[in-house]
Amino acid sequence: MTARRGPTRHSFKLPGVSLSLREPILNWYAEKARDLPWRRPDATSWGILVSEIMLQQTPVARVLPAWEAWLRRWPTPADLAAEPPGEAVRQWGRLGYPRRALNLHACARRIVAEHGGEVPSRYEELRALPGVGDYTAAAVASFAFGGRHVVLDTNVRRVLARAVQGVRYPARATTAAERRIAESLLPAVDAPRWAVAVMELGALVCTARSPRCADCPIIDRCAWRLAGCPDHDGPPRRGQAYAGTDRQCRGRLLAVLRQAHGPVPKAALDAAWDDPVQRERALDGLVADGLAEVLEDGTYRLPG
C-alpha cells in the first residue's frame, strides 16, 4: 500500500495536501500575529468571553475600543451582574446585534449565581450560557483555559475549504465533512495556538474577497490554489438586505432609547420611523426580546 503519512488518517480529495499544514501556519502566526488585547497573557477569562461575544459578526477594528471600555467599566462578571440589563445595552453602543449585550449581562448573572463569579472552564458549561454557541464555547474553553477543541469559525472554515477541500468558499452551514477535517488537524498539544493561528490566517491572508495568496505560508500545498483557484460554483451567496427592514427600524428605535437616560415618550419613537405598521411591529419585537420596556404611563426605556 502507498504509505501516506501525515497528521490525518482521513483521505481528502487531494490526499497529501493536508500533509503538513500546521507547521507553516504556526510559524507564520509566530511572526505575523496581531497584538490583540484579549490575546495578551494578562487577559482574564471574562475579558476573553466578552471579546468572543463582541466579535460575533463584528470586525476586530470596531470591537477594540468597545472591549476596552466595557472591561474598564465592568472588570469582572460580578461588576456587570450588579447592573440592570439596560446598562449593558447602553454600553454596547452601536456594535450591532444588541441582544448580545443582553446575553453578556445574562451570562454575568448566571456566572455569579451558578459558578461562584468565575467564568466556567469546561465546554459544556460554557455552551449552556446564553448567547454562547458551539464556536464561542470552543473558543473560550481553548483561549481562556487551554482546552483542546475544534474551533470552527468563518475564518477557519474558509481556510479549510480552500487549503483542504479545494473550493473558494465553504458551504452555507457547517458540514460533517468540515468537522472531520478540522478534527483531523487538531494537534494533541497546544491546540489553542493552532486554533488561533488558523483563524488569524483566515483573517489576514486567506480573506473572503481577495485573498493575499502571495503572503500565504501554505500556497504551495493549498488545494484550491493547486486546482487553479476555481470560482465558487453553486447558488450565489445571499446578501443581507438592510435598508427599510425591520432590523433597521429596530436599530433606529433602540438608538433613541440608548441615547436617552430616562423613559422616552412614545412620540419620540414615532419620530424615528415613518411607517407606523413596521414601527409598531419593531417596537413590539424589541419589548418581546427584552431590549425595551413599556412603563405604565406608556413611556419606553431600556430594560431596568
Added chain:
DNA sequence: CACCCGTGGTA
C-alpha cells in the same frame, strides 16, 4: 434548516 437579528467598512 432558512431566516432573523445591527452596523459600518470596503471593493
Added chain:
DNA sequence: TTACCAAGGGT
C-alpha cells in the same frame, strides 16, 4: 453605488 462581509446564535 450596491453588494458583500465581519471570531455567530437562536428558533
